[in-house]
Amino acid sequence: MSSWRDTTCGALSEADVGKRVTLAGWVDTRRDHGGLVFIDLRDFSGKVQLVVNTPEVAKEIRNEFVVQVEGEVVNRAPEAVNPNLSTGGIEVRVEALRIVSRSTPLPFQVGDDVDDVLRLRYRWLDMRSDRMQRNLRLSHTVIAGIRRAMDDMGFVDVWTPSMTKGTPEGARDFLVPIRLQPGTFYALAQSPQLFKQLCMIGGLDRYYQIATCWRDEDLRADRQFEFRQLDLEMSFVDREDVLDVMEEAVVGAFVAAGREPPPRPFPRLGYAEAMAKYGSDKPDLRFGLEIEDATELTRASEFGVFKSAPTVRYIVAPRAYSRAELGRLEEIAKEWGAKGLAYLVNDGGELRSPIAKYLSEDELKQLQPQPGNTALFVADEEATVSRVLGGLRLHLARELELMETGEELFHWIVDFPLFERDEDTGQWTFLHHPFTAPMPGHEGFEADPGSALSQHYDLIWNGWELGSGSIRIHDADMQQAVFRVMGMPEEEQHAKFGFLLEALAMGAPPHGGFAMGIERFVTRMAGEPDLRQIVAFPKIASGSDPLTGGPTPMPDSVLKELGIRALQAQAPDDR
Ligand code: ASP
Numbered sequence: 001m002s003s004w005r006d007t008t009c010g011a012l013s014e015a016d017v018g019k020r021v022t023l024a025g026w027v028d029t030r031r032d033h034g035g036l037v038f039i040d041l042r043d044f045s046g047k048v049q050l051v052v053n054t055p056e057v058a059k060e061i062r063n064e065f066v067v068q069v070e071g072e073v074v075n076r077a078p079e080a081v082n083p084n085l086s087t088g089g090i091e092v093r094v095e096a097l098r099i100v101s102r103s104t105p106l107p108f109q110v111g112d113d114v115d116d117v118l119r120l121r122y123r124w125l126d127m128r129s130d131r132m133q134r135n136l137r138l139s140h141t142v143i144a145g146i147r148r149a150m151d152d153m154g155f156v157d158v159w160t161p162s163m164t165k166g167t168p169e170g171a172r173d174f175l176v177p178i179r180l181q182p183g184t185f186y187a188l189a190q191s192p193q194l195f196k197q198l199c200m201i202g203g204l205d206r207y208y209q210i211a212t213c214w215r216d217e218d219l220r221a222d223r224q225f226e227f228r229q230l231d232l233e234m235s236f237v238d239r240e241d242v243l244d245v246m247e248e249a250v251v252g253a254f255v256a257a258g259r260e261p262p263p264r265p266f267p268r269l270g271y272a273e274a275m276a277k278y279g280s281d282k283p284d285l286r287f288g289l290e291i292e293d294a295t296e297l298t299r300a301s302e303f304g305v306f307k308s309a310p311t312v313r314y315i316v317a318p319r320a321y322s323r324a325e326l327g328r329l330e331e332i333a334k335e336w337g338a339k340g341l342a343y344l345v346n347d348g349g350e351l352r353s354p355i356a357k358y359l360s361e362d363e364l365k366q367l368q369p370q371p372g373n374t375a376l377f378v379a380d381e382e383a384t385v386s387r388v389l390g391g392l393r394l395h396l397a398r399e400l401e402l403m404e405t406g407e408e409l410f411h412w413i414v415d416f417p418l419f420e421r422d423e424d425t426g427q428w429t430f431l432h433h434p435f436t437a438p439m440p441g442h443e444g445f446e447a448d449p450g451s452a453l454s455q456h457y458d459l460i461w462n463g464w465e466l467g468s469g470s471i472r473i474h475d476a477d478m479q480q481a482v483f484r485v486m487g488m489p490e491e492e493q494h495a496k497f498g499f500l501l502e503a504l505a506m507g508a509p510p511h512g513g514f515a516m517g518i519e520r521f522v523t524r525m526a527g528e529p530d531l532r533q534i535v536a537f538p539k540i541a542s543g544s545d546p547l548t549g550g551p552t553p554m555p556d557s558v559l560k561e562l563g564i565r566a567l568q569a570q571a572p573d574d575r
Contacts, residue, residue, distance in 0.1 A: 004068060010046020014089050016073040021092060023048070024068040024100065026128060027061055028110070037061075041069065041092075044133065049076070049091040057097050063109065064125070066101035069094045116532060121546040123537060135534045138257060139522045143210060145256020146230055146518075149249045155208040155232060160195035162188055162212065169193065169433055171215035174225070182563025188214035191515060193433060194500055196233035197472055200511040201503045208232040210518060219541045221530035222464065222520055229467065230521075233513035239455055239471055242512045243268075243412060246459060246469070249516070250410065257525060266410040266459075274413055276313075279390020281416075284463025285409050287402035289315055291389045294377070297366055303358035305342065309379030314367070315389055317396050320347040321374045329376065329392065336391040337384050342377040344368055394463070403462075410461050418445055418454035419485060428485050432456040435479070435500075436470035437512075443478065449485045459516060461524055469514025476504040 001007065005024040012021070025043035037058035039050040050069055052058040061067065071094040082088030107122050108114045111129040119126040126132055150157075166173050166187035173187035189195075191213045199207040211231040217223055230249060234242060247264050254261035274283050277290045291313050298306035306312050321329065321343070330341040345352040346369045356364065369375045378388045397403050418438050419428040428449045430436065437455045438445050445452035455471035473479045479501060483493045493501065519531045532538040539545050553569040 005043075008045040009041050009043045009048040010086060012048050012073055012087050012090060012092070014075070017075055017090060019073050020070065021073060022068065022070045023092065024066070026110075027063055027065045027067060030058070030061055030063065032058070039067075041067070042128070046086060048087040049082075050094050050097075051091050052094045052097060054094075054097070061099065062103060062105075064103040064106055064128075065099055066103075068098045068100050070096040117540055117546050120532070120538065120540065123547050127536070131533070135522070135526050135528065136536060138526050139518075139534055141256050142253045142522050142525060143518065145253040146249050147210070148256065149252025150208045150230075150232070152252075153206070153245060153248060155206040156204055157209055158196075158199055158204065158207050160189070160192040160199075160209065160211065162214075164189045164195075166190075169213075169215065171217045174214045174216050177562035177564055179562055182561070184563075190215050191229065192231050193435065194497075196231060196513060197435065197500070197511065198503055200233055200235045201506070201508045203235075203509075205235050206232075207234075207513075211515075219539060219543065222517075222523070224519065224531050224535060224538055225543065227520075227531070228518040229515040230518060231513070231515045233511060235509040235511045237471075237510070237512055239414070239457060239512065242469055242471070242514055243457065246514050246516065247410075250459075250521075253521065253525070259525075262408050262410045266412055268412045268414050270415045271413055271417070272415065275386050275390075279386040279388070279393060280463075281413055282458065282460045282463060282465040283390075284394065284397070284403065285411060286405045286407050286462055287397050289317065289393045289396055289402070291315055291386075291393065294367060297363060298379075301359065301363060303342075303355050305340070305379050306377075311382040311385045312377060312379040313385050313389055314375045314377040315393055315396070316369045317374050317376060318372065318400065319374060320345050320352075320372050326374075329395075332395055333376075333378065333388050333392055336388040338378050338388040339380065342379070344375045344377075346371050346373055348372065408462065410459065413458040413460060414456075415439070416454050416456040416458075417450070418442065418452040418456075418482075419449040421450075427487050430482070430486065432468055432470055434482050434486060435472050437473045437478075446481050446485055455512070457514075459514075461521070464520060464524055466520055466524075467514060467516035469512065471510070471512035474504060474508040474510050476501045476508075479504055 006022045009023060009025055023041060025041045028040040028042040028047055031038040032055070035053065035055060037052040037055050039052060039058065039061065040047045041050050050071065069092065071092040073090055074093050076089060076091050106125065108118060108125070110125055111131070127136070163176050163186035169190035171190055173190065175185040175187055178184050178186060192209060192211050196207050209231045211229050212226055213229055214226050216225065219225065232245065234245065247266055251261040251264065271281055274281055276293065279291055294312045294314055298312050301307045326343055333341040342355050343353055344356060344367060349371050351368060359367070367375055376392065378385045416431050418431065418436065420431050421427070422429045431454065439453040439455055442452040456468065457470065458468045459466045473482065480493060519535055522534045523531050526534055528534055537545065537547060544550065553566065559566055
């Protein structure tokens with residue numbers, strides 16, 4: 001070891017008793033007992049107790065000072081043994097102590113549960129906590145496991161540009177002004193999508209990368225401006241080949257982290273079934289509360305709302321809700337876009353419901369829940385019903401504490417539609433990205449874009465979308481047909497994607513791939529609620545970086561050189 005230390009704090013144990021050691025690290029805590037001062041010394045490997053019997057030296061020491069000590073490892077007195085600490089049976093009797101580096105008074109104590117923004121402002125302190133040490137190391141371990149698995153499967157790590165001509169992944173681009181060509185911009189890659197396809201056309205066969213991606217979207221618990229993906233692409237494959245490789249990579253990560261991997265194959269669930277049963281394309285399957293359909297049953301109902309609605313569906317919750325509780329649930333349903341929430345409560349065999357009197361015997365027989373349960377109905381357009389009941393399902397599961405089962409459920413959502421209507425423009429647009437191939441048998445999608453299915457698939461872990469992929473279009477004509485459905489004129493197709501169309505026309509192999517969000521994966525793996533807990537230096541919701549104080553305005557002279565002019569700079573208005 002170096003001249004600074006010959007061992008580390010966490011490495012010491014009873015086996016070292018009698019040894020002289022040199023340690024260096026941070027003062028975690030300091031307790032002054034008059035003649036003796038006890039210090040918990042911390043480094044990356046753990047903590048060990050120091051006993052200093054020269055109080056004049058120890059007096060100066062404060063938390064988070066960096067010190068170097070020499071001393072002897074001794075057994076603790078039996079009553080002083082700390083069974084919660086791996087080094088709890090021993091302590092180091094200090095013979096020489098040197099202050100290496102001092103600390104100003106601290107804004108918070110390391111490991112204290114303080115506001116996230118404060119933690120990020122002083123991330124270097126926060127990083128010394130067990131939590132951050134554990135999370136950053138886990139992130140490393142997971143990536144190492146994934147890399148090992150990809151290497152074993154013959155994937156080649158290829159670096160693709162960060163500054164590119166923009167890849168449509170459905171988000172806004174971050175732009176990079178180019179000084180050498182004032183007034184022009186690159187976009188920061190939203191993903192390496194087109195480059196990895198070009199790698200396949202280039203004959204590479206199996207590409208992967210832990211790729212950084214940039215997307216200008218509102219920041220949320222599971223979203224940062226910049227994030228990494230396990231990005232992969234393969235030639236001469238079908239959907240199942242890609243899913244198989246991804247499962248292998250996930251298992252590799254679990255094994256590397258020393259955890260029981262999820263059973264394979266991960267179940268496959270069709271998009272239409274997921275939307276109907278769970279009201280979501282990323283359903284959490286750890287609990288039931290499945291959505292049931294009552295559209296047919298209520299077609300001729302006396303209850304006008306049911307009779308006239310295009311879709312009537314319901315969820316049965318395992319509780320006989322009170323009036324007040326039902327009022328609250330209705331408010332929630334309305335927030336999701338429902339006009340109302342009808343219900344049938346079976347309170348120990350007695351039915352409570354304002355709509356029961358309109359329902360026929362047959363309807364009641366089929367819809368009435370078991371004693372102690374409540375059926376909650378939404379009647380509306382299908383998409384609204386799905387959204388509302390999907391939202392309500394998650395709310396009920398959270399409230400009834402059905403989610404934290406300890407299970408790790410991975411599954412695939414498959415058979416997505418190829419196109420959907422853009423809510424604002426009414427134009428057909430892609431669901432995944434425009435390079436996704438239609439399902440075999442759906443190649444004639446131009447005639448009826450709304451009913452075509454795609455070869456797109458998503459990976460879900462306990463209700464979190466980890467990533468997406470697809471089998472791609474490998475034919476220039478078909479690629480142009482997709483652009484046409486999206487309303488993109490020929491000139492625009494060539495201006496934006498001319499290079500791709502040319503490449504597709506020069507011998508493109510069938511290919512497909514996937515991208516999984518690394519930070520989302522590690523966040524779940526760490527059992528953390530949001531990405532900020534596993535990213536070393538994340539940004540907060542306003543887009544600011546509390547540590548460096550970015551982003552900042554730039555002097556006009558700099559902007560001028562780039563050929564741009566800033567309107568007034570805007571201060572962040574939230575966190
Ligand atoms: N480029 C896609 C994404 O970033 C993933 C893929 O289709 O492989 O979501």
